[in-house]
Amino acid sequence: MIETRNDVKILKLDKKTYVWIFTKSIGEILVATHRGHRTDQKLAKGEYRIYDVKDEPMLVDQLHLELAIGEGDWQGYLLPTGFPKDKKTRSRIIPTNELISN
DSSP, X not given: OEEETTSOEEEEETTEEEEEEEETTTEEEEEEXXXXXXXXXXXXXXXXXXXXXXXXXXXXXXXXEEEEEETXXXXXXXXXXXXOOSSSXXXXXXXXXXXXXX
16 A cells, blocks of 8 residues: 555555545545556555455455455455446445454
């Protein structure tokens, strides 16, 4: 995850890039982007995991994203409508305490 000079966060997962912004009406969203962004600082670099959860007790049935935030520590996020695609350019991303990784 990087941050631009205008304090905009950019999430890169392999070859896909998303702008991570906060809106008052919706909350945190990912927006698909295909252009380059000038980096001011790198916020984090590490592993990530994606799980499509279905019929698991104690977990919400939907797409889960987990980002490594330190040695052995993970932050979980729910993606109720999945990742942004070309036609659907925005998707909500919701922080959660639900973790699948140990």
